[in-house]
Amino acid sequence: MKTKVCGLRQPENIIKVLNVGIDYAGFIFFEGSSRYAGQPAFAKWMADNDPLFANTKRVGVFVNSGLDIILNTVHDYHLDYVQLHGNESAGYCRELKLLWSVSTLRKAIICKAFSITPDFDFSVTDEYADSCELFVFDTGGQKDHGGTGLKWDWDKLSEYKGNTPFLLSGGITPHDGRRIQLLDHPQLAGVDLNSKFESEPGIKEVDKLSHFLEDLKA
Template sequence: MQRKVCGLTQPDNIEAVLGLGVDYVGFIFYSKSKRYAESPVLKKWVAEHQDLFADVAKVGVFVNAEVDYVLNTVHDYELDYVQLHGAESPGYCQELKLLWSVNTLRGAKIVKAFSVDQNFNFATTLAYASSCAFFVFDTGGQADHGGTGVKWDWDKLREYEGTTPFLLSGGIGPADAAKINVIDHQQLLGVDVNSRFEVSPGNKDVDALSVFLAELD
């Protein structure tokens, strides 16, 4: 099961999380987030420590961002993925994919996050499948676009019949490993954790993460 830790902001903490053997680290480029990662210090640190990310993908999280901002941030932070966490359309995703296919800019794979509540229709995801490497299924009805610590009803995953893999997200905490291990869905790629493993916004509790990740199958 793949592991993504999102909402990182501090170089020392990032390095400690990387030491846990995660697959993805997430940086949030949404100015209204408490975990906003845009900073000259972080940009410089990432550029100078690329060796630390040899086996870990860097994911930039964006919310209804201008295309130029996404392109420039992918270049500046040497991102491997962009995670679109707003109301981005299938056409927006296709535009990004096309732009990266026809020019020499650093490209990134695309991930679309969906806010799932009891009324969510998983058929919504079909139009994004051709553009996205995988999806993130997060908690719906939250104005903060993630990082709320609130769960959704994971039983609803039975309704997802698509072929695109997904990361499970939304309120996952230290006591949830056993429940995640028994989810039986062939497209479950892994988990995406954030706010419930924090000492403070953007600063992860490395010890709690270490125990939780070790308990995942």
């Protein structure tokens, strides 16, 4: 099972998190977030330290951003994935994928996040299957676009019948590893961790991550 740690923004802390052995490192490019990573100095650090990410994919998280902003950020921060965490339409995702198919700029894989509420209809994900290689199912009904620390009802996963793999997100704690092991869904590819593993917004507690991964992979 893959592990993504999202909301990273401090180089020294990032190095410690990478040493734990994660699969995806997430960086938030939504200015309204307390974990915002869009500083020029940080972009330079990311671009200058490609070897650190040899075994970890870099994911940029965007919320209703312009296509030009995404293209430039992927280039400047050497991103491998873009995670669209707002109200982006399926047409928007297709247009982004098309732009990369004809461009010489650095390309990224598109991931779409969905906010899961009790009445969420998973069939809306079908429209995104031709442009997005990965989904994220996060807690819905919140205005902060993730990082709220709140869970949703994971039993609702049984309603998802699509073929696109997904990461489980939303309020996962250091004590949830064994519970997640018991989830039985063919498209569950991994987990997306954030606020419950922090000492402050954007700074992750490595001991908590290590213990969680031990439980998850036990």
